[in-house]
Amino acid sequence: MKSMNELNVPVPTKRSLVVRNNKEVTKEQRETALKETEYSMFSFPADMLILDFLSDSGSSSMTDLQWASLFHGDESYGRNKGYYVLLEAVRDIFERGNEPKKSINLILSGETNVKKLMEELYLKSHEGGFVNGGIHQLARPNAFLVPQGRCAEHLLFSTIAPILKERDPNNAYYIPNNGHFDTTEANIAANGMCPVNLFSANLFEDFPSDQMDVKNPFKGNMDSKELINCIEDKGVESIPLIYLTITNNTAAGQPVSLKNIKAISKIANSYNIPLFFDACRFAENAFFIKAFEEGYSNHSILEIVKEMFSYVDGFTISFKKDGLANIGGGLFFRDRGIFYEKFSNNGNIGTKLKEKQILTFGNDSYGGLSGRAIMSIAVGLYEVVKEQYLAERIRQVREFALKLSQKRVPVILPAGGHAVYINVAKFFEGTDMKIDDFRGVGFTIELLKHYGIRACELGPFAFEWDKKTPEQRKGILNLVRFAIPRNVYDSSHIDYAVAAITELYHNREKIPKVEVSRGANLRLRHFQSGLKPIYTK
Numbered sequence: 303m304k305s306m307n308e309l310n311v312p313v314p315t316k317r318s319l320v321v322r323n324n325k326e327v328t329k330e331q332r333e334t335a336l337k338e339t340e341y342s343m344f345s346f347p348a349d350m351l352i353l354d355f356l357s358d359s360g361s362s363s364m365t366d367l368q369w370a371s372l373f374h375g376d377e378s379y380g381r382n383k384g385y386y387v388l389l390e391a392v393r394d395i396f397e398r399g400n401e402p403k404k405s406i407n408l409i410l411s412g413e414t415n416v417k418k419l420m421e422e423l424y425l426k427s428h429e430g431g432f433v434n435g436g437i438h439q440l441a442r443p444n445a446f447l448v449p450q451g452r453c454a455e456h457l458l459f460s461t462i463a464p465i466l467k468e469r470d471p472n473n474a475y476y477i478p479n480n481g482h483f484d485t486t487e488a489n490i491a492a493n494g495m496c497p498v499n500l501f502s503a504n505l506f507e508d509f510p511s512d513q514m515d516v517k518n519p520f521k522g523n524m525d526s527k528e529l530i531n532c533i534e535d536k537g538v539e540s541i542p543l544i545y546l547t548i549t550n551n552t553a554a555g556q557p558v559s560l561k562n563i564k565a566i567s568k569i570a571n572s573y574n575i576p577l578f579f580d581a582c583r584f585a586e587n588a589f590f591i592k593a594f595e596e597g598y599s600n601h602s603i604l605e606i607v608k609e610m611f612s613y614v615d616g617f618t619i620s621f622k623k624d625g626l627a628n629i630g631g632g633l634f635f636r637d638r639g640i641f642y643e644k645f646s647n648n649g650n651i652g653t654k655l656k657e658k659q660i661l662t663f664g665n666d667s668y669g670g671l672s673g674r675a676i677m678s679i680a681v682g683l684y685e686v687v688k689e690q691y692l693a694e695r696i697r698q699v700r701e702f703a704l705k706l707s708q709k710r711v712p713v714i715l716p717a718g719g720h721a722v723y724i725n726v727a728k729f730f731e732g733t734d735m736k737i738d739d740f741r742g743v744g745f746t747i748e749l750l751k752h753y754g755i756r757a758c759e760l761g762p763f764a765f766e767w768d769k770k771t772p773e774q775r776k777g778i779l780n781l782v783r784f785a786i787p788r789n790v791y792d793s794s795h796i797d798y799a800v801a802a803i804t805e806l807y808h809n810r811e812k813i814p815k816v817e818v819s820r821g822a823n824l825r826l827r828h829f830q831s832g833l834k835p836i837y838t839k
């Protein structure tokens with residue numbers, strides 16, 4: 303008799319506890335709603351959809367353990383108990399590898415030994431890592447809770463920009479990344495600095511779909527030669543920070559290898575430039591390293607995460623990603639590390655960040671989050687590093703990409719960690735498509751109208767091709783993204799999406815061009831401008 307793993311179908315890893323029923327919506331109703339919302343994907347009422355692939359951000363289902371933790375949430379203004387639990391969870395996940403302390407269990411189990419609570423949580427002293435504790439967090443703040451990832455980006459860049467300006471008012475500053483996320487890019491630009499994308503050279507190389515379970519070329523890596531060129535070209539003083547995004551959302555959600563992380567860290571250190579992670583999908587990235595990078599198959603996810611983070615000086619993170627929680631974000635940097643040293647010569651950088659945090663989001667122990675949310679994030683950190691969960695997560699994304707490629711729909715292969723990306727140029731090959739007629743947006747409009755499925759263009763419209771210089775245009779890819787919320791959909795949802803996308807692919811001649819009808823020059827315009835499809839066939 304075959305074993306369960308030999309049956310050639312995925313072994314189920316979870317069961318549903320609560321169900322939300324879809325509404326029956328007609329095509330005409332969707333058409334009306336599309337028109338009334340100016341064909342903007344972001345403005346369409348979610349309750350009228352059948353499948354929503356707009357974002358995997360905050361849209362995942364929480365686990366039963368997370369729902370249960372909400373009752374432990376503490377809504378106190380000063381030092382709610384979840385604050386201590388979350389700081390400990392961050393130390394556990396990012397710094398302790400196979401030896402997590404799990405002090406969170408003291409709270410979840412209702413520990414009444416006050417001495418123990420004082421020693422292990424409330425008055426715990428800690429320094430030298432990403433999360434100072436006790437008196438050290440007061441004297442040298444280095445851990446900042448905020449409502450979302452972009453708030454952490456805003457906090458970081460709006461605080462360092464005036465410091466840099468004071469240092470040299472006439473200099474231009476560049477932030478290289480293996481692929482800036484849209485809000486990261488916008489926050490850097492809004493603070494007068496220049497975001498630079500150094501995509502891996504192999505990003506668009508063909509990859510055989512039947513090899514996805516066997517190998518991975520880590521197309522999310524940063525081009526390290528280009529990084530050195532960039533530093534030498536602009537000058538060390540002009541690069542305040544280097545960023546690595548794991549996984550690389552803008553580059554089709556592709557993972558970054560530990561080899562690349564090490565190489566970039568070595569370069570950053572040799573120039574004494576702080577290296578930060580945009581750590582939004584650290585757990586999914588760690589899973590790819592375990593599955594595909596030589597020498598890591600016997601390492602636990604926690605060991606790999608620990609090693610990954612040992613090479614960076616700090617990170618910004620959205621707790622809405624990786625299936626962690628429905629809201630939350632953070633900024634963390636190494637106590638007395640390169641970042642601290644470089645930005646503290648005129649007053650402690652941590653204190654400056656904390657002042658801005660209090661001014662904009664709330665005091666440091668809640669940072670604009672409810673006590674309930676903080677508790678669900680802390681529990682979520684332990685949930686998302688479970689290997690069985692990650693394996694199923696990545697398998698489902700791969701299943702979606704594989705089924706599309708079997709129907710000959712051009713998708714970026716191998717599949718990334720959180721989303722499937724259609725290669726728009728290839729999708730429209732043989733038609734009269736032009737890069738600036740936003741045909742990828744036309745595809746998303748038709749998909750929503752006919753089938754009630756929402757996806758998102760991340761291409762010339764979202765990244766504002768028409769407003770950029772030829773040099774800047776090199777950093778723009780032409781993709782439509784299907785981001786998959788975690789623990790929400792099963793194979794029946796994937797099959798419906800594949801059937802709908804394939805039908806549109808066969809009718810691609812009929813997909814309209816799109817014009818921006820309102821607000822073409824708004825900043826981050828894909829969230830706010832109005833659109834108009836132009837039907838010619």
Ligand SMILES: *Cc1c(COP(=O)(O)O)cnc(C)c1O
Nearest residue numbers: 450451452483551580582620622
């Ligand atoms: C989502 C995301 C962000 C921003 O996080 P929010 O919580 O949405 O503000 C930053 N970087 C990457 C790579 C992301 O995917």
